Amino acid sequence: MxxxxxxxxxxxxxxxxxYLENLSQKARLxxxxxxxxxEQWSExxxxxNTKTHPNCIYSDREIEFIxxxxxxxxxxxxxxxxxxxxxxxxxxxxxxxxxxxxxxFEDLEMSEKFLLSLMGNGYNLKYWxxxxxxxxxxxTNDEDINFQKLVxxxxxxxxxxxxxxxxxxxxxxxxxxxxxxxxxxxxxxxEWSEENIILLAEQWQxxxxxxxxFQELTDxxxxxxxxxxKLVRIWNQAAT
Numbered sequence: 001m002x003x004x005x006x007x008x009x010x011x012x013x014x015x016x017x018x019y020l021e022n023l024s025q026k027a028r029l030x031x032x033x034x035x036x037x038x039e040q041w042s043e044x045x046x047x048x049n050t051k052t053h054p055n056c057i058y059s060d061r062e063i064e065f066i067x068x069x070x071x072x073x074x075x076x077x078x079x080x081x082x083x084x085x086x087x088x089x090x091x092x093x094x095x096x097x098x099x100x101x102x103x104x105f106e107d108l109e110m111s112e113k114f115l116l117s118l119m120g121n122g123y124n125l126k127y128w129x130x131x132x133x134x135x136x137x138x139x140t141n142d143e144d145i146n147f148q149k150l151v152x153x154x155x156x157x158x159x160x161x162x163x164x165x166x167x168x169x170x171x172x173x174x175x176x177x178x179x180x181x182x183x184x185x186x187x188x189x190x191e192w193s194e195e196n197i198i199l200l201a202e203q204w205q206x207x208x209x210x211x212x213x214f215q216e217l218t219d220x221x222x223x224x225x226x227x228x229x230k231l232v233r234i235w236n237q238a239a240t
Contacts, residue, residue, distance in 0.1 A: 010104035026062065026193075030065070033068070048168075056082070056084055063082055066079065067079065068195065072205065076091070078092065090190055091189070091200065093190065095187075097211075099184065109222075111218035112176075114132055115167060115221070118168075119172075125139060138236065139232065145238050149236070150238035154234065160217040161220075164231065166213050166214065167218070170211070175207075177206055178212075
């Protein structure tokens with residue numbers, strides 16, 4: 001159905017401002033659809049001003065565009081609720097990994113607890129036997145680790161050990177990647193623009209690769225005590 005809102009004349013100054021802002025946002029989204037997905041745009045049979053959900057701010061064609069972004073470029077957080085939105089939303093970036101400092105440490109995955117303990121943010125050594133199946137004779141403090149040296153050591157391995165530094169950065173939210181470094185305290189809201197969409201799409205590809213590497217390493221950590229011992233030895237080798 002065609003939305004009657006399109007023919008509603010704004011009366012007050014406030015209504016006029018809101019009307020013009022919404023019209024501008026609608027034009028922006030449709031312009032981005034045409035620019036970023038030209039083939040889908042030309043093949044779409046959805047009328048520009050049709051609204052299946054009358055109370056939704058988004059037209060069907062705008063929803064079509066946002067769904068394409070969600071499926072082809074990066075996750076759109078509000079996609080499942082978009083049909084109920086009465087106001088336009090920016091691109092919302094939420095944490096992709098746990099904020100371990102806000103969680104009950106005991107509720108974390110064993111591999112996450114191990115990596116955090118390796119960095120000195122988890123269990124004291126006297127609890128390692130119970131938690132991880134062994135107690136190291138010695139564990140270098142994180143401030144005494146030469147991370148460039150650690151990177152060089154890890155690169156020599158073909159096993160998931162090569163992903164150790166990346167995984168530590170993922171846990172610490174210090175990867176330099178927008179998607180992985182965002183916390184609930186520093187949540188990002190991005191305007192819908194071609195530049196932002198392209199950047200976020202590139203960053204999402206990088207983030208998914210990092211998360212895959214993180215998963216490979218954590219699976220490897222949980223596979224055996226021997227693997228966990230190897231990581232401690234490598235960690236200690238990177239001491240300054």
